[in-house]
Amino acid sequence: xxxxxxxxxxxxxxxxxxxxxxxxxxxxxxxxRPGQFIHLRIASLPDAVLRRPFSIYRVEGGTxxxxxxxxGRGTEAMQPLASGEILSVLxxxxxxxxxxxxxxxxxxxxxxxxxxxxxxxxARKLQTKGVLFVGGAKAADVLLEDEFRALGWxxxxxxxxxxxxxxxxxTVPLDAWIKTGRTESALECFACGPNGLMKALGHRAVEGxxxxxxxxxxxxxxxxxACLACVQKVRIDGEDTLVRVCKEGPVFEARDVIWxx
Amino acid sequence: xxxxxDINLAGIRMKNPVMVASGTFGYGPExxxxxxxxxxxxxxxxxxxxxxxxxxxxxRLVEVPGGLINAIGLQNPGVEGFCEKYMPFLxxxxxxxxxxxxxxxxxxxxxxxxxxSDVEGVHALEVNISCPNLKAGGSAFxxxxxxxxxxxxxxxxxxxLPIIPKLAPNVSDIGAFARICVENGADALSLINSFPAxxxxxxxxxxxxxxxxxxxxxxxxxxxxxxxxxxxxKAVKVPLIAIGGITSAxxxxxxxxxxxxxxAVGTANFTEPQTALRVVDGIADYLKxxxxxxxxxxxxxxxx
Numbered sequence: 001x002x003x004x005x006x007x008x009x010x011x012x013x014x015x016x017x018x019x020x021x022x023x024x025x026x027x028x029x030x031x032x033r034p035g036q037f038i039h040l041r042i043a044s045l046p047d048a049v050l051r052r053p054f055s056i057y058r059v060e061g062g063t064x065x066x067x068x069x070x071x072g073r074g075t076e077a078m079q080p081l082a083s084g085e086i087l088s089v090l091x092x093x094x095x096x097x098x099x100x101x102x103x104x105x106x107x108x109x110x111x112x113x114x115x116x117x118x119x120x121x122x123a124r125k126l127q128t129k130g131v132l133f134v135g136g137a138k139a140a141d142v143l144l145e146d147e148f149r150a151l152g153w154x155x156x157x158x159x160x161x162x163x164x165x166x167x168x169x170x171t172v173p174l175d176a177w178i179k180t181g182r183t184e185s186a187l188e189c190f191a192c193g194p195n196g197l198m199k200a201l202g203h204r205a206v207e208g209x210x211x212x213x214x215x216x217x218x219x220x221x222x223x224x225x226a227c228l229a230c231v232q233k234v235r236i237d238g239e240d241t242l243v244r245v246c247k248e249g250p251v252f253e254a255r256d257v258i259w260x261x
Numbered sequence: 262x263x264x265x266x267d268i269n270l271a272g273i274r275m276k277n278p279v280m281v282a283s284g285t286f287g288y289g290p291e292x293x294x295x296x297x298x299x300x301x302x303x304x305x306x307x308x309x310x311x312x313x314x315x316x317x318x319x320x321r322l323v324e325v326p327g328g329l330i331n332a333i334g335l336q337n338p339g340v341e342g343f344c345e346k347y348m349p350f351l352x353x354x355x356x357x358x359x360x361x362x363x364x365x366x367x368x369x370x371x372x373x374x375x376x377x378s379d380v381e382g383v384h385a386l387e388v389n390i391s392c393p394n395l396k397a398g399g400s401a402f403x404x405x406x407x408x409x410x411x412x413x414x415x416x417x418x419x420x421x422l423p424i425i426p427k428l429a430p431n432v433s434d435i436g437a438f439a440r441i442c443v444e445n446g447a448d449a450l451s452l453i454n455s456f457p458a459x460x461x462x463x464x465x466x467x468x469x470x471x472x473x474x475x476x477x478x479x480x481x482x483x484x485x486x487x488x489x490x491x492x493x494x495k496a497v498k499v500p501l502i503a504i505g506g507i508t509s510a511x512x513x514x515x516x517x518x519x520x521x522x523x524x525a526v527g528t529a530n531f532t533e534p535q536t537a538l539r540v541v542d543g544i545a546d547y548l549k550x551x552x553x554x555x556x557x558x559x560x561x562x563x564x565x
Contacts, residue, residue, distance in 0.1 A: 225284065229321045
């Protein structure tokens with residue numbers, strides 16, 4: 001864990017309100033693993049007492065990128081960020097996705113909206129190619145399709161309004177794909193997206209008997225395990241316990257997660 | 262000239278007057294990769310109860326103008342869990358360890374205090390009679406003079422460690438609460454805890470926090486805390502630990518000039534984890550700039 005001042009190198013809109021922010025962060029970039037996150041202090045909101053957490057989308061040399069959308073006061077304030085500006089960054093934080101992939105497993109990635117960002121970082125680190133199931137509310141929320149195809153991955157799409165791919169959650173094409181004769185125990189699933197999707201996928205994985213690693217998004221405070229704002233109930237060795245999403249997570253195995261809402 | 266930063270707080274020797282406040286710095290290891298604990302005067306660890314406690318449901322935290330509202334609900338591993346898991350780590354560091362303790366009954370508080378009395382490496386107990394997030398205990402004690410007296414005297418009877426009641430801000434006369442704590446054996450006082458507060462999502466008309474209400478902390482409460490520290494300092498002679506919205510040495514100095522012997526950085530740890538270290542440096546710079554020999558020379562020096 002480091003605190004590093006990151007210079008903005010690029011801040012590029014990629015359509016439908018989504019943006020990619022690239023920062024020069026040699027120390028944090030060198031330590032980062034897929035599934036970890038960074039905690040940004042937004043310089044233009046000096047009165048904001050909390051940093052804002054973002055999954056890591058890309059790491060190239062000494063640079064690190066995030067993919068985000070304006071969804072609140074912090075991300076709204078980030079919109080005018082320009083090259084050369086400096087942001088205080090805490091990271092890399094949390095545990096990433098478990099690597100390497102066990103031998104003989106097919107990687108299956110499941111993403112909703114900008115939840116696809118950490119999965120792209122993961123796909124670039126995986127030796128084995130697999131399938132990405134990516135979804136969103138509408139066609140414009142389906143991100144990084146071309147980038148995954150360029151890596152040689154198959155891409156299956158679903159949208160809630162049916163404007164792109166199958167209508168419904170991405171678990172619909174996932175189910176259909178599994179029924180084409182896949183052995184569920186040979187799948188290793190990695191997922192990131194809205195809570196509803198994580199919950200649906202988590203239940204599906206437990207029922208189907210395949211391993212699924214879910215990256216959970218919970219409202220965070222400190223990002224380092226001190227404030228206990230982002231706790232999640234899990235069952236480990238038959239015992240219910242509260243763990244910190246920022247510290248013990250954000251990635252959890254689906255069968256351990258206890259869904260309360 | 263190097264000004265003297267060290268202080269004696271109710272018999273606890275501290276290398277400087279800057280601490281990190283309960284609930285904002287975990288139990289020590291959480292920020293240790295970013296903050297050298299040996300450079301802090303003291304750590305006040307997150308509130309400990311007799312048995313492990315799960316705290317409130319989520320959401321537990323919301324940012325608001327001027328700070329944040331929390332309703333963590335004192336989740337903690339209990340006395341035994343804390344001592345086993347965290348005391349070996351804390352003992353390896355050169356700083357005062359102050360354990361924040363709480364209970365649901367007077368007897369709970371006294372029992373926790375007794376358990377900590379013989380734990381090596383614990384320097385003092387901060388008695389949390391003012392947490393706004395407990396239905397029983399917490400501020401139910403700290404906003405009632407008679408209940409405050411009962412908790413403080415019960416804790417006093419069961420430990421030889423210095424005891425530091427943490428006062429609630431939402432009382433009409435802070436001086437009366439300060440006095441009753443001292444009369445019942447308090448060695449020092451911490452003030453203030455967070456303010457009872459609430460945020461509502463206007464779209465859903467639901468409270469933002471699962472607990473409905475929480476405690477407000479952060480820069481917005483600082484001037485109120487200065488006034489309460491100033492009043493408490495007039496009411497009692499024991500050392501005061503001032504808490505509330507410190508983000509730089511300036512707010513810490515205000516507290517000391519108002520009458521505090523030490524200060525604790527809270528919410529700002531989340532914003533800039535190294536705030537407490539900057540406060541230490543800033544206080545040293547100030548003393549040099551004003552040709553003051555020590556922190557002691559500044560305590561309660563407000564010119565009226």
